[in-house]
Amino acid sequence: MHTPPSDDLATPETAASAPRPAEHGGPRRPASPWRGRVMAAGLMLAALNLRPAVTSLGPLLEEVRDDLGMSGTVAGVLTSVPAACFALFGLTAPRLARRWGPGAIVCAGLAAIATGLLLRPFAGGTVVFLAASALALAGIAVSNILMPVIVKRWFPDRVGAMTGLYSMGLSLGTAAAAAATVPMTDALGGSWRSGLGVWALLAAVALVPWLFLARAARGGASGPEAGATDTDAPAAAPASAPAMRITRSPLAWAMAVFFGFQATAAYISMGWMPQIFRDAGVSASTSGLLLAVMMAMGVPLAFVLPRIAARLRHQGVLVVILGVFGLTGYAGLWLAPAGGAWAWAVLLGIANCAFPLALTMIGMRTRTHAGVVRLSAFAQSVGYLLSIPGPLLVGVLYQHSGGWGQPLALMAGFMVPQIVAGVLAGRDRHLEDEV
DSSP states (O other), X not given: OOOOOOSSOOOGGGTTOOOOOGGGXXXXXXXSHXXXXXHHHHHHHHHHTSSHHHXXXXXXXXXXXXXXXXXXXXXXXXXXXXXXXXXXXXXXXXXXXXXXXXXXXXXXXXXXXXXXXXXXXXXXXXXXXXXXXXXXXXXXXXHHHHHXXXXXXXXXXXXXXXXXXXXXXXXXXXXXXXXXXXXXXXXXXXXXXXXXXXXXXXXXXXXXXXXXXXXXXXTTOSGGGSHHHHHHHHHHSXXXXXXXXXXXXXXXXXXXXXXXXXXXXXXXXXXXXXXXXXXTTOOHHHHHHHHHHHHHTHHHHHHHHHHHHHHOSOTHHHHHHHHHXXXXXXXXXXXXXXXXXXXXXXXXXXXXXXXHHHHHHHHHTOSSHHHHHHHHHHHHHXXXXXXXXXXXXXXXXXXXXXXXXXXXXXXXXXXXXXXXXXXXXXXXXXXXXXO
């Protein structure tokens, strides 16, 4: 059940394995302990900002719809915007990282998040609101793609642990935004504009370590912060051939489909779950707390799950377990949405931990830094593209059926291809062997 020492991943048992050859951009650690601590803090702060732009909106979606005059279908489009931005802007991340370095691009992404969240409360109509949201989501998109790249490059002997760290930060930020947005809105005068805009402050705080790291990279600091270190891995192998042939890889497509359907479930939950509970008679603040519980399940599990996955030769069993939790949660929402609300929130929160599992599998299914860049970009961009219709279809079905029976059936149906693709992607093989 244990993976042998390999180039693409080092578990705690294999942390002392031999370094990779130089042409693969072998393991490089921060030049000093304090720089390593700054990098770890930067990862955590960046992760905290990768979901509040989305989950802060769910509990206030009804107020935003009423104020801006959105229909249910338009609100469905709004809940699909994150996936669309992640797909489109994520495609630019590898090219930008080769040109400027991953650290600089994550820094720019955080600046875009802060700016978009700051501008969104000033929107006077749907178009402006969508544009400001898209700016924040573009910053999230490039950071999403580059997180696995940064972890594998700067912490090659701690992939599982560091993936767990930023996955935990991501879940914590997600849950905090869901739980705190409504209370903060009430404390700031009751306007949804204040409640959404306050999250720009968190992004501004996260910018601080990344400004230092990006400056160190451009200034030629030694170690992984250096600009050469950031960019030499993609150039180490011929860029054109693998990039052209990744579409022929069954592994890459399985990862993309698995990532796409888990993203579909996550963004349906973040966009629509509070509305499901509110329609069942639950208050707005409690609905936000229920969403927070769903997201908070990822805080401990996102730290533990990558470690477990790193020790398994085949991660399919974890995919199936998470899928069963999801199917049970959807069945419960259909049968007793208010009576068992807390239980269903817990079950669906566990199911949504397919996200850190997918990120860990991206690192495990590659041997080189160039490979993880390409697989991360392909799986996440194609996956988010596949996830775009899901929240929109839920909004259309909700508006035309007048209830949640059909949308919940659709959500449960999405879980089946997620399980199948995840089992295929979890097999012990590597992208480089296929392309």
